[in-house]
Amino acid sequence: MREKVTITAVKARKQGPKLTMVTAYDAPMAHIVDLAGIDMILVGDSLATAVLGYEDTLPATVDIMIHHSAAVSRAKPASLIVTDMPWLSYHTSTEEAVRNAGRLIREGHAGAVKLEGGRKRLPVVKAILDAEIPVVGHLGLTPQSVHAMGGYRVQGKDSQMARALLDDAVALAEAGIFALVLEGIPDTLAELITSEIAIPTIGIGAGTRCDGQVLVFHDVLGMSDQRLAKFVRQYAHLMDVATAALQQYSADVQAGTFPAESETYHMNNAIIEELRAERAIETGKTSHQIGVDE
Ligand code: KIV
Numbered sequence: 671m672r673e674k675v676t677i678t679a680v681k682a683r684k685q686g687p688k689l690t691m692v693t694a695y696d697a698p699m700a701h702i703v704d705l706a707g708i709d710m711i712l713v714g715d716s717l718a719t720a721v722l723g724y725e726d727t728l729p730a731t732v733d734i735m736i737h738h739s740a741a742v743s744r745a746k747p748a749s750l751i752v753t754d755m756p757w758l759s760y761h762t763s764t765e766e767a768v769r770n771a772g773r774l775i776r777e778g779h780a781g782a783v784k785l786e787g788g789r790k791r792l793p794v795v796k797a798i799l800d801a802e803i804p805v806v807g808h809l810g811l812t813p814q815s816v817h818a819m820g821g822y823r824v825q826g827k828d829s830q831m832a833r834a835l836l837d838d839a840v841a842l843a844e845a846g847i848f849a850l851v852l853e854g855i856p857d858t859l860a861e862l863i864t865s866e867i868a869i870p871t872i873g874i875g876a877g878t879r880c881d882g883q884v885l886v887f888h889d890v891l892g893m894s895d896q897r898l899a900k901f902v903r904q905y906a907h908l909m910d911v912a913t914a915a916l917q918q919y920s921a922d923v924q925a926g927t928f929p930a931e932s933e934t935y936h937m938n939n940a941i942i943e944e945l946r947a948e949r950a951i952e953t954g955k956t957s958h959q960i961g962v963d964e
Pocket residue numbers: 693712713714715716717754851853874884886
């Protein structure tokens with residue numbers, strides 16, 4: 671059995687080998703991610719789009735995140751569970767943010783929380799850290815800001831935004847977060863940020879020079895037929911496999927070849943004959959008519 675991945679172990683991986691993180695939203699998914707030896711499970715608010723059918727991540731609530739995080743924790747993975755703080759759970763007040771982060775730990779059984787944003791969120795990040803809750807930061811293309819960003823766009827391409835992202839990363843790292851997700855930024859900027867901070871960076875659409883990588887479960891396994899972002903690599907096409915399997919199941923049902931003898935329970939025939947005879951007396955039918963369509 672794998673040793674439980676700790677925050678200390680994650681921080682030490684700044685020196686390599688590279689960190690891996692994949693999202694999971696329920697117990698079977700968490701079990702698969704764990705079996706694959708992935709370091710961290712992200713219970714991402716991407717669950718809103720990946721499994722709940724919403725257009726973006728904004729409808730995810732603290733209660734929804736807790737529901738899925740607790741399900742993931744029941745798989746008892748060795749992977750460290752990091753659960754997303756959803757939109758509006760840390761934007762209204764520091765007290766509210768600490769309370770919500772605490773619920774993700776206490777009720778969702780997360781080992782750490784992740785939240786989006788840079789220096790603007792520093793007071794909230796510090797307050798959550800003060801409550802002894804480990805925090806992962808998230809900078810660059812931050813999906814909770816989809817409206818403010820005017821869509822899902824690569825961030826940090828001009829000098830002003832690149833400098834701001836670097837300053838945000840340094841401030842968050844100095845505040846005490848233990849890892850930083852960099853999403854949708856140029857590879858050279860991700861490389862610079864990675865070299866300037868002492869904690870591991872985990873990239874998604876941020877090139878290869880981060881200290882680790884994260885992908886969404888459904889994307890990496892090809893479980894949807896939605897258009898994928900350029901940075902996604904599909905390592906399987908489970909949607910095709912699942913569709914073909916269900917088509918075969920349907921065909922077998924129609925052909926009467928499912929269930930087979932080996933998939934069927936049996937009982938003593940005398941008991942059935944006895945029931946048939948009793949039923950015949952009750953209904954006035956002859957016993958051979960019982961159980962036969964009119
Ligand atoms: O919610 C999520 O899945 C994420 C990843 C894209 C990093 O935040």
